[in-house]
Amino acid sequence: DAKTTQPPSMDCAEGRAANLPCNHSTISGNEYVYWYRQIHSQGPQYIIHGLKNNETNEMASLIITEDRKSSTLILPHATLRDTAVYYCIVRVEGTGKLIFGQGTTLQVKP
Amino acid sequence: DAGITQSPRYKITETGRQVTLMCHQTWSHSYMFWYRQDLGHGLRLIYYSAAADITDKGEVPDGYVVSRSKTENFPLTLESATRSQTSVYFCASRLSLGEAFFGQGTRLTVV
Numbered sequence: 001d002a003k004t005t006q007p008p009s010m011d012c013a014e015g016r017a018a019n020l021p022c023n024h025s026t027i028s029g030n031e032y033v034y035w036y037r038q039i040h041s042q043g044p045q046y047i048i049h050g051l052k053n054n055e056t057n058e059m060a061s062l063i064i065t066e067d068r069k070s071s072t073l074i075l076p077h078a079t080l081r082d083t084a085v086y087y088c089i090v091r092v093e094g095t096g097k098l099i100f101g102q103g104t105t106l107q108v109k110p
Numbered sequence: 111d112a113g114i115t116q117s118p119r120y121k122i123t124e125t126g127r128q129v130t131l132m133c134h135q136t137w138s139h140s141y142m143f144w145y146r147q148d149l150g151h152g153l154r155l156i157y158y159s160a161a162a163d164i165t166d167k168g169e170v171p172d173g174y175v176v177s178r179s180k181t182e183n184f185p186l187t188l189e190s191a192t193r194s195q196t197s198v199y200f201c202a203s204r205l206s207l208g209e210a211f212f213g214q215g216t217r218l219t220v221v
Contacts, residue, residue, distance in 0.1 A: 032207070043200050043212030044153065087152070096141045096160060096206055097168065100153040 004088045009105045012082075018075040020104050022088030025069040032091045033064060034098065035073045037084040044087065044100075047073065078108045113137075116201050116213035123191050123220055131186045131216050133201030139211075141204045142184040144168075144176065146197040147215075153200060159184055191220045 005023040012018040024033060034049040048055055048062045050071070055062045061074040075082055087103040114135040123129045133142065140161050145153040145168075155168030157176040165176050173195060175187045184203075188195055198217050204210035 034209075036210075038153075041198065041215070043202070043214055044210075045212070046209030049209070085152075096204070097143065097155060097158045097166075098202075098210060099155060099169065100145070102152045 006104045018078040020073040034089040036087045039084040133184045135203040139203035143202040145200045
């Protein structure tokens with residue numbers, strides 16, 4: 001299974017872009033990168049996913065390096081409500097299961 | 111209501127008792143999952159299911175039993191609850207690709 005490595009915590013000023021890195025150096029060719037977040041003690045919430053190309057939706061952008069060994073989740077204009085734990089996950093090929101790591105705790109500060 | 115629901119939301123049980131946590135989804139998603147989250151930690155996969163009558167172990171399956179006789183339901187049973195199983199349990203469902211949807215969680219305390 002591909003593993004992910006994320007910094008344990010990050011701070012971001014409100015209104016600024018939050019850039020959350022993730023390393024997944026053992027990812028294989030057809031494994032997707034998923035990002036979820038968990039606000040306080042709620043159930044995790046899907047943000048975005050991608051395979052090779054950069055992706056953007058109403059919540060965030062996902063930038064995947066050409067060699068696919070790392071990616072960055074970008075929240076373009078962070079708000080206080082974006083304070084959460086962000087999880088980068090590589091979907092295990094052929095099984096559909098999602099294995100969560102420790103995630104990055106993002107603190108958005110006024 | 112459409113969505114994924116867990117019941118009960120809160121449960122206190124005694125050591126050694128059997129307890130079942132329920133999970134129901136209305137989308138006919140093929141995959142369903144059970145995770146536990148201990149205080150201050152990330153989510154760990156207990157069991158998952160790719161379809162009705164197909165289940166597989168996750169990272170921490172010991173002490174738990176699952177079944178999936180119907181696509182929409184995926185109950186999790188603690189056969190003999192222990193204090194170490196005190197945790198918040200999350201159920202999730204998804205299609206084969208794309209986003210997973212999580213329930214609100216069941217907070218289980220074993221005393």
